[in-house]
Amino acid sequence: MSLALVLEQLLNGVQFGLMLFLMSAGLTLVFGVMGLINLAHGSLYMIGAFLCAAVAGATGSFWIGLVAGLAAAAAAGALIEIIVIRRLYDRDHLDQVLATFALILILSEGVRMIFGPFPLYLNVPDALRGTVSLGIVDYSLYRLALIGFGVAVAVGLWVLIAKTRLGIRIRAGESDREMIAALGVNIRALYTIVFALGAALAGLAGALVGAIQSVQVGMGEPVLILAFVVIVIGGIGSIKGAMVGALLVGVIDTMGRFLLPRIFATFLDTSQAMGVGAALASMLIYLLMALVLIFRPKGLFPAHG
Amino acid sequence: MDSARKEWLLNAVMAGALFAVPLWALMANEPFIITLATRIAILAIAAVGLNIALGLGGMVSFGHALYLGLGGYVAGIAAHHAFNGTPVFAGLPGTNQMLIIWGVAMVVSGALAAIVGALSLRTSGIFFIMITLAFAQMGFFFTLSWPAYGGEDGLPIFVRNQFPGLNTARPWHLFVIAYGVLILALAAFALLRAARFGAALMAIRQNPDRAAAIGISPFGIRLVAFILSGMITGLAGAMMADLTRFVSPAMMAWTMSGELIVIIILGGVGRLFGPVAGAAILVGFEVFFGGLTEHWKLWLGLVLLGVVLFARGGLIGLIAGRGQHG
Numbered sequence: 079m080s081l082a083l084v085l086e087q088l089l090n091g092v093q094f095g096l097m098l099f100l101m102s103a104g105l106t107l108v109f110g111v112m113g114l115i116n117l118a119h120g121s122l123y124m125i126g127a128f129l130c131a132a133v134a135g136a137t138g139s140f141w142i143g144l145v146a147g148l149a150a151a152a153a154a155g156a157l158i159e160i161i162v163i164r165r166l167y168d169r170d171h172l173d174q175v176l177a178t179f180a181l182i183l184i185l186s187e188g189v190r191m192i193f194g195p196f197p198l199y200l201n202v203p204d205a206l207r208g209t210v211s212l213g214i215v216d217y218s219l220y221r222l223a224l225i226g227f228g229v230a231v232a233v234g235l236w237v238l239i240a241k242t243r244l245g246i247r248i249r250a251g252e253s254d255r256e257m258i259a260a261l262g263v264n265i266r267a268l269y270t271i272v273f274a275l276g277a278a279l280a281g282l283a284g285a286l287v288g289a290i291q292s293v294q295v296g297m298g299e300p301v302l303i304l305a306f307v308v309i310v311i312g313g314i315g316s317i318k319g320a321m322v323g324a325l326l327v328g329v330i331d332t333m334g335r336f337l338l339p340r341i342f343a344t345f346l347d348t349s350q351a352m353g354v355g356a357a358l359a360s361m362l363i364y365l366l367m368a369l370v371l372i373f374r375p376k377g378l379f380p381a382h383g
Numbered sequence: 384m385d386s387a388r389k390e391w392l393l394n395a396v397m398a399g400a401l402f403a404v405p406l407w408a409l410m411a412n413e414p415f416i417i418t419l420a421t422r423i424a425i426l427a428i429a430a431v432g433l434n435i436a437l438g439l440g441g442m443v444s445f446g447h448a449l450y451l452g453l454g455g456y457v458a459g460i461a462a463h464h465a466f467n468g469t470p471v472f473a474g475l476p477g478t479n480q481m482l483i484i485w486g487v488a489m490v491v492s493g494a495l496a497a498i499v500g501a502l503s504l505r506t507s508g509i510f511f512i513m514i515t516l517a518f519a520q521m522g523f524f525f526t527l528s529w530p531a532y533g534g535e536d537g538l539p540i541f542v543r544n545q546f547p548g549l550n551t552a553r554p555w556h557l558f559v560i561a562y563g564v565l566i567l568a569l570a571a572f573a574l575l576r577a578a579r580f581g582a583a584l585m586a587i588r589q590n591p592d593r594a595a596a597i598g599i600s601p602f603g604i605r606l607v608a609f610i611l612s613g614m615i616t617g618l619a620g621a622m623m624a625d626l627t628r629f630v631s632p633a634m635m636a637w638t639m640s641g642e643l644i645v646i647i648i649l650g651g652v653g654r655l656f657g658p659v660a661g662a663a664i665l666v667g668f669e670v671f672f673g674g675l676t677e678h679w680k681l682w683l684g685l686v687l688l689g690v691v692l693f694a695r696g697g698l699i700g701l702i703a704g705r706g707q708h709g
Contacts (some may be wrong), residue, residue: 115509165692171509172443176648177691179641183684191678218481303520303637310513353530360524368502371514375506 082215087336089328093221095328096228099285099307102312102320103235104276110315110381111251111272112167115174117307118181119280121189122297126151126281127297128189129287131198140203144285147165151281152274154185159273164266182299190295197294224286231279232321239317248272252315252381258322302333309369313377322378327363334359386704393703394656401659402562411556417554418626419670423624423662426560430646430658431568437644438653439581440608441588444514446499446519447643450613452526452635453495454488454620459538459630461487466541477510481546481560484621492617493610500609504602516637523635537631544625552624561622565659568615573655575611585607616643649690651697660698 105119129150134143149354162181167343172246202220239245247268259265276344284298291297308327312319347352370377401420408416430452436442461484463478464470471477478484503514532538549556575581583604586594591601624630633639642665650661668686672679694701 109509115512162688162692171512172437172644172652173691173695174647175443175445175512175641176644177688179645180684180687180691182463183680185689187678187681187684191681301635303516306513307517310510310517314509353528357525358530360528361521364524366520368514368521371506371510371517373501375510 084336085212085215087332089215089217089225090221091329091332093224093228094332095325096225096232097283097287098301098304098308098328099228099324100231100279100286101306102324103232103303103317104279106306106309106315106320107248108276109309111248111255112163112269114163114166115178116133116163117178117302117346118185119276120261120302121182121185122151122155122277122280122298123284123301124189124295125154125185126284127200128198128284129281130285131200131260131288131293132193132201135198138280140289141199142316143191143200144282147285147288148278148282151284152278153279154276156270156274158277159270163273164269164315167269177312193295195295197292198288200288200293202289218266220289224254224381227286229288231282235279244271279304294342304363307363310377311367311370313379313381315381316377316379319377319379319381326366330366331359331363334362338362388653390699393699397656397659397663398566401565401663405555405558414436414554417558420476421554421558421561421626421667422623423659423666424558425619425626426643426646426656426662426666428561428565428568428622429616429619430643430650430662431565432612432617432619433643433660434612434647434653435572435575435615436609436612437647438657439576439584439588440605440610442504442605442614443512443644444503444515444609445637445640445644446515446517446611447613447616448635448637449499449522450492450496450616451620451623451639451643452522452630453492453631454617454622455630455634456526456532456538456620457488457491457519457617458484458544458621458624459540460532462540462542462544463532463538465490470679475646479542479544480500481544481551481621481625482637484544485618488621491546492620493614495616496610496613497606498615500606504605504609516640519552519635519640523582523632523637526632526635533631535632537629537633538622540628540630543628557626561626564618569659571615576655580604580607596666645687647697648685649687649697651699654697654699657697657699664698 087131094234096253101119105116108114108116126147130143130147132143133146134140137143158181162177166177168194171235198245206220206223208219210219210222239248251265251268251272255265283301304327308323311326312323335356338359339352342351342355401424405417405420408420424642426530429447432450433444433447436444436447460471461477462479465479466477469477471662478673488597499515499518503511503518506514525533527535543557543589545551546560549560551560583594586599587601587604595601623634624639646661646665648658648661649664650657650659668683669679672682690697
């Protein structure tokens with residue numbers, strides 16, 4: 079096990095974590111501002127990936143596809159918010175879980191009807207092909223670009239929330255929605271904007287990840303569950319918590335899968351070590367989440383006090 | 384007719400229909416329909432279990448597939464070792480006796496529910512939903528990557544387990560077993576709801592602080608309800624494994640947990656026969672629309688969305704009106 083391999087896995091973990099952050103940021107914003115659990119967030123990720131793959135396939139440009147995926151996810155998000163989600167804000171969590179579970183069924187089948195049952199493939203753009211040397215390790219340029227993208231979006235999101243008028247409204251909406259409505263902010267429009275913003279981030283993540291995975295129906299659900307793990311660990315409603323949680327989950331999951339089988343191999347025979355290591359590694363982040371909830375029931379960075 | 388009487392009548396009709404339709408299928412030699420009715424009965428048992436936690440206790444467990452899968456694996460592993468003649472561990476033999484398997488499945492599921500419940504009930508609201516999901520995901524990934532019992536491929540049950548006095552290979556006999564257990568589970572639910580324990584549990588759901596103020600400990604009551612809930616769902620899992628003669632990690636998938644909640648909502652939360660109505664709707668929907676279009680899940684999603692947005696009492700609520708337990 080060389081240092082280069084460990085470094086490569088670590089970078090993979092960071093890259094995975096940053097993509098999870100894009101997913102989790104929207105989820106945590108929507109929960110923080112509107113108090114809504116949105117299971118259909120994974121479907122928006124899927125929509126972003128499908129539109130990106132389809133448009134990139136038709137135009138030959140990954141970048142046009144990326145914009146299309148992002149725009150489609152944002153539009154779908156706004157539409158869903160206006161038609162369905164809006165009716166769920168004053169309902170209990172059970173109704174929200176069910177209605178958005180229903181949305182997953184509808185959106186997944188809808189995408190399957192439009193794009194067919196077979197996975198689409200999205201190629202890495204030419205400019206980002208190949209590897210780049212980072213001293214001791216040659217690393218995939220595209221994955222490195224994903225890290226850059228993730229950091230840039232995180233910074234952009236921070237500026238948006240901390241420095242702009244929209245950000246002030248979002249933060250005000252988190253702490254007291256009646257009050258800002260009374261102050262003359264159009265709260266309905268604000269909710270639609272926040273939901274569409276979260277959807278756009280999810281769509282962006284889907285489109286970016288689509289180039290290193292196959293784009294298929296159901297791709298959103300595993301990421302959705304991970305994003306929930308992230309925001310629960312980080313503290314629901316907290317963007318900072320989402321960032322810390324996403325990096326923790328990304329790195330621990332990737333390193334666990336890489337290291338645990340090797341650690342077990344030091345005292346078990348290889349096939350057994352693979353089995354035990356893989357089984358434990360896949361449970362690791364859920365274990366982490368359970369531990370966080372047991373010792374810090376509101377997550378690492380509780381958003382409200 | 385008042386709504387309680389209407390609901391009672393509706394329950395009787397459903398109990399009768401669930402028995403009469405497969406009986407007709409037996410006469411008409413339609414084993415497929417008998418098997419469908421068996422599936423409805425077993426799914427309903429699983430949902431009766433969840434209904435204790437969700438309907439009576441207001442605990443939205445998004446991880447009840449864990450107990451369903453665990454019960455399934457108890458049946459699968461017992462049958463696997465009985466078939467091979469190998470011990471499960473340390474000389475303990477496998478078995479092909481349903482009654483023993485059910486007992487073990489309920490004890491094991493109850494024990495796991497005790498651990499999960501004790502940890503999860505420290506949280507509430509969305510955190511409770513997520514932590515129960517996390518525990519179920521742990522089980523899912525564990526069974527997925529643990530190679531001893533088939534891992535990803537699942538574990539087949541080559542010969543269906545035995546029940547004294549009946550031939551479980553025959554669809555009708557298996558249905559009668561499942562129907563009998565369903566009636567017992569419903570009776571247990573009704574007794575629980577009518578007992579002091581049920582009253583305390585519902586009081587805690589409505590207002591935990593007030594319940595605590597009159598001397599009811601929310602944690603203890605909720606935990607016991609959660610354990611009972613897991614035990615019944617685990618029992619259903621063992622029966623489900625015998626029906627399909629196959630266990631796989633998919634039984635623990637989060638979509639399965641979602642389906643169990645959907646069953647309860649479609650039928651009516653906290654209603655005695657809600658799980659039966661919901662399971663019948665879900666299976667009926669799958670068979671009927673699944674035959675018409677491959678995109679039946681789209682229609683299921685639309686119906687579910689409609690029920691959540693506009694018909695909050697589920698099917699029983701629509702027909703019998705809002706009950707006192709609403």
